[in-house]
Amino acid sequence: MSPRFEATGLSRRFGRVQALDNADFDVDAGEVVALIGDNGAGKSTLVKALTGNLDLDAGEVRFEGEPVHFATPQDASRLGIEVVHQDLALAPHLDAAQNMFLGREVMRPGVLGHLGFMDTPQMRRRSAQAFTELGSAVRSVVVPVGSMSGGQKQTVAIARAVAWADKVLFLDEPTAALGVVQTRNVLDTIKKVRDRGIAVVLISHSMPHVLEVADRVQVLRLGRRVATYRGADTSVEELVGAMTGALDPKEGAA
Amino acid sequence: MSTSTGAGTGTSTAPTASTIETTAAHGNLTDRVKAMQSVWILGVLVVIVAVFGVMSPSTFLTTGNLTNIAQNVSIWAVLAVGMTFVIITSGIDLSVGSVLVVSSVVSAKVMESMGDSGWTTALVGLALAVVVGIFWGALNGFLVARAKVPPLIVTLGTLSVALGVAQILTGGLDIRSAPQVLQDNIGYGRLAGIPAITIIALVVVVLGGIMLHRTRFGRYTYAIGSNETSARRVGINVDRKLVQIYALSGFLAGIAGILSLAQYGTTTIAGQSLTNLNVIAAVVIGGTSIFGGQGSMFGSMVGLFIPAVLQSGFVIVGVSPYWQTVAVGSILITAVYVDQHRRAAAVRGG
Amino acid sequence: MRSNLRFTAAGLGAALALAACSTGAPSSDSSGGSSGGGNDNKNIAFVQGVAGDEFYITMQCGIEAKAKELGYTVTTQGPQKFDPTLQKPIVDSVTASKPAALLVAPTDVQAMQAPLQQAAAAGIKVVLVDTTVNDPSFAVSEISSDNVGGGKAAFDAIKQAKPSGGKVLVISTDPGVSTVDARVKGFEDAAKADSAFNYLGVQYSHNDPATAANLVSSALQKDPDIVGIFATNLFSAEGSATGVRQAGAKDLTIVGFDAGPNQIKALEDGTVQALVAQQPGTIGTDGVEQAVAALTGGSVEKKIQTGFTIITKDNLSGEGGQAAYKSTC
Incomplete structure (x- = not known):
């Protein structure tokens, strides 16, 4: 059976810089794959290419075995693929429920709905349910997101993405700038999302966090995948070595 | 919503849905009003009214005077509805006064040429004023959203252009022939003792408030002002919404144009010069953030009454006109200062 | 919530301070007496065409001097611009304050017609100074330059x-x-x-x-x-x-x-x-004389034209x- 989401031979050049050089990638359902690499290794270029934010020079992307092409992020959304960007893209003045359903509001039935009236109670109820299921630290769906802690904001962004993405979830540096307790909540959330059968791709600089939640770790260097490890079998030293090129592992070690 | 969200995760030790707050912090209406941004400024208004009421109870707190105040803010109230939407998107509309004038000029000119002074003429005039208003508003919106010219510049430009067009159309001479039915029924008519113009303004304000606070259009207005990038990422057509929001402001300026014609019986080409600033001040005093994302229709209305009540009260107790401008300016700055602090406190979780 | 209360208090304090200004304001010489009503009402209101213009200030000087001589007090108001949309609310408030007489320079012949008519209907003696309106029949007198x-x-x-x-x-x-x-x-x-x-x-x-x-x-x-x-x-x-x-x-x-x-x-x-x-000084003086004449049952001149000085x-x-x-x- 083919992986849920995979890419082979991706290449992209910006002027004289070869940002992606024949890179491969794959993630399966119910699995957390960490994507690591030094700055400039091509992590964000790869994520952009996989989510319809960037055109490719060469390469093939397959979703559940079928070749796909995403011209816009909305194309990826339609297949159940969402990204939680580092800036979270939340509207700080709106509350958690309003953010959760922004752009996808549930309308009142009948004439009122056609007039543009929203079904606020239902959106709040469903948001609360979503947060509960993720075991999130969010205690209210009716206070502005701007007044929440960094960890709570992160959970809102993840919950929003998960609510619409039941296939693949990309998380860009979700624990940067978070405290210890908040980081713990976010990592727990990631595990819960995985346990629901969603493929999770985690981009992070924090090796301990990567080792805690990742089932597999894929290392990018100079625009290509240089190594893949099992999260349970590897160590910080090994990962750092692979990232910097000090070790020269073979592709597909896992 | 994905189907998986609906399926409960039985093993979860997390709080159940019922422990997460899903209703506005406090249930009953009084508490909800208390939680609003504009509540402290309402307190200020109440204090001002009380002070003047004590100083001259037999004149200030009369039905006649309060009715006059309400009547005199009616036209600004209609404009403030549109301005609230625009400022919540973190925009600004300086052109409302000029658009009001040009709408009333076009409509007065056509009504004059129809020669008749009845309701048909008045309705044609209203339709024209509204069309002219929407045109200028949509032009503002197009230039802001598509041409990416800052709203301050765009509307400063259309302020001037629209006024110029009004002067060209009339040769600078006010048209003083508004249909009698407009002046008698709208401008000076009353229903149950309340000026008709105030009732019309109230209807516009209530509809505007519902639109802002209850509909998806209003939600997107907040979203654009709060975080435009995020609004775009979730698939909101931000450009189209901005055109619609500025067009709404123009539409309301068109309605205000007809109301002004009804109230003053003339096109006030040389007047309305401070209308834009007065309306912006009211909206900002009412707690709408000039940086976008925040504000309420109720607040704008309170903000509109503060300068009006101050002016009326100052005139009645006999304070020099210079002190009135000092007072309104001070309240504007105080309002924004206090609001900033409240907001900072809210972010700190205080 | 504590901080909210503090800021609310600050806001109210500011409002009170502003209100307190009113008692110390320079031209509030009529404060407290504006609700007299009846025959002992000695208040004259003057609404300028625009505040801060020397023409109207000179007129105000004439008005104040003459009023003082005749035992009346004067309150002066004026809009920030020569603009009927700004002057109308002022006239409405003046009407509510029920002065015995109103001297006013209307900013538009049409737009100020109704508000001033309303003032006259409320029993206030209206004298039009400098400018006029379409139908000045409600006014006791019109005084302007020729x-x-x-x-x-x-x-x-x-x-x-x-x-x-x-x-x-x-x-x-x-x-x-x-x-x-x-x-x-x-x-x-x-x-x-x-x-x-x-x-x-x-x-x-x-x-x-x-x-x-x-x-x-x-x-x-x-x-x-x-x-x-x-x-x-x-x-x-x-x-x-x-x-x-x-x-x-x-x-x-x-x-x-x-x-x-x-x-x-x-x-x-x-x-x-x-x-x-x-x-303008003469216009003001004449305006007060006509208003007082109307109040005390003296003879009133319907229209007065004042002259010029070439400087x-x-x-x-x-x-x-x-x-x-x-x-x-």
């Missing part, structure tokens, strides 16, 4: 300086202001009647000195041989003087209307050659200097 005569006087002043004739231009404020229209008409009639002069018409400055300056410098680009300009009011004259200076034109006679400190300065500097001064450099130290407007009483 503006047509003023316009003619301005033309005579130009003719005196430029006997050989030439092109003449008028810079006015806005059309629709009755007094100003009359001045323009007086000037126009006199200019057209004299074949030596070529009347170029009127340009509107919208009461903005900068606009007037632009209009004049542009007109001088088109017709460098303009010999005379009549500026119909304070701001138009100030702007015209600037415009002439900007264009570097010389040997041109500017006749201003009104005689505020800046015009007197311009006259002293030689930028303006003559000023047609109204007598030139030559009479500045004497009669002309006394006719200059004041910026304080």
Whole structure:
């Protein structure tokens, strides 16, 4: 059976810089794959290419075995693929429920709905349910997101993405700038999302966090995948070595 | 919503849905009003009214005077509805006064040429004023959203252009022939003792408030002002919404144009010069953030009454006109200062 | 919530402080007495066309002096701009304060009709000063300068300086202001009647000195041989003087209307050659006299026209200097 989401031979050049050089990638359902690499290794270029934010020079992307092409992020959304960007893209003045359903509001039935009236109670109820299921630290769906802690904001962004993405979830540096307790909540959330059968791709600089939640770790260097490890079998030293090129592992070690 | 969200995760030790707050912090209406941004400024208004009421109870707190105040803010109230939407998107509309004038000029000119002074003429005039208003508003919106010219510049430009067009159309001479039915029924008519113009303004304000606070259009207005990038990422057509929001402001300026014609019986080409600033001040005093994302229709209305009540009260107790401008300016700055602090406190979780 | 309360308190404090200002304000001399009503009501309200204009200040001085003499108190109000949409709320509030009499300079013949009629209907004796409305029948008296005569006087002043004739231009404020229209008409009639002069018409400055300056410098680009300009009011004259200076034109006679400190300065500097001064003080004095006459059952004159003083450099130290407007009483 083919992986849920995979890419082979991706290449992209910006002027004289070869940002992606024949890179491969794959993630399966119910699995957390960490994507690591030094700055400039091509992590964000790869994520952009996989989510319809960037055109490719060469390469093939397959979703559940079928070749796909995403011209816009909305194309990826339609297949159940969402990204939680580092800036979270939340509207700080709106509350958690309003953010959760922004752009996808549930309308009142009948004439009122056609007039543009929203079904606020239902959106709040469903948001609360979503947060509960993720075991999130969010205690209210009716206070502005701007007044929440960094960890709570992160959970809102993840919950929003998960609510619409039941296939693949990309998380860009979700624990940067978070405290210890908040980081713990976010990592727990990631595990819960995985346990629901969603493929999770985690981009992070924090090796301990990567080792805690990742089932597999894929290392990018100079625009290509240089190594893949099992999260349970590897160590910080090994990962750092692979990232910097000090070790020269073979592709597909896992 | 994905189907998986609906399926409960039985093993979860997390709080159940019922422990997460899903209703506005406090249930009953009084508490909800208390939680609003504009509540402290309402307190200020109440204090001002009380002070003047004590100083001259037999004149200030009369039905006649309060009715006059309400009547005199009616036209600004209609404009403030549109301005609230625009400022919540973190925009600004300086052109409302000029658009009001040009709408009333076009409509007065056509009504004059129809020669008749009845309701048909008045309705044609209203339709024209509204069309002219929407045109200028949509032009503002197009230039802001598509041409990416800052709203301050765009509307400063259309302020001037629209006024110029009004002067060209009339040769600078006010048209003083508004249909009698407009002046008698709208401008000076009353229903149950309340000026008709105030009732019309109230209807516009209530509809505007519902639109802002209850509909998806209003939600997107907040979203654009709060975080435009995020609004775009979730698939909101931000450009189209901005055109619609500025067009709404123009539409309301068109309605205000007809109301002004009804109230003053003339096109006030040389007047309305401070209308834009007065309306912006009211909206900002009412707690709408000039940086976008925040504000309420109720607040704008309170903000509109503060300068009006101050002016009326100052005139009645006999304070020099210079002190009135000092007072309104001070309240504007105080309002924004206090609001900033409240907001900072809210972010700190205080 | 604690901090919310604190800020609410701060806001209320600010409001109270503002309200407290009112008791210390300079012209609140009538405070407390405005609700008298009946025969012992000795309050006169004066609503200016625009606050801060020397013409209206001089009128206010005349009003206050006469009122004091007759035992009345005066409260003066005025809009920030010469704009009926700003003046109407003020008149409405004045009406609510029920003064015995209201002296008012209406900012629009149509727009101010209804609010002033309402004031008269409330039993207030309304005296129209300087400007008027379409149907002034509700007013006890109208007092203004003979503006047509003023316009003619301005033309005579130009003719005196430029006997050989030439092109003449008028810079006015806005059309629709009755007094100003009359001045323009007086000037126009006199200019057209004299074949030596070529009347170029009127340009509107919208009461903005900068606009007037632009209009004049542009007109001088088109017709460098303009010999005379009549500026119909304070701001138009100030702007015209600037415009002439900007264009570097010389040997041109500017006749201003009104005689505020800046015009007197311009006259002293030689930028303006003559000023047609109204007598706002007299208008004010007459206004109070008529209002009091109406209140006490004396005989009232329905319409009074006041005269002019022509000020030139030559009479500045004497009669002309006394006719200059004041910026304080």
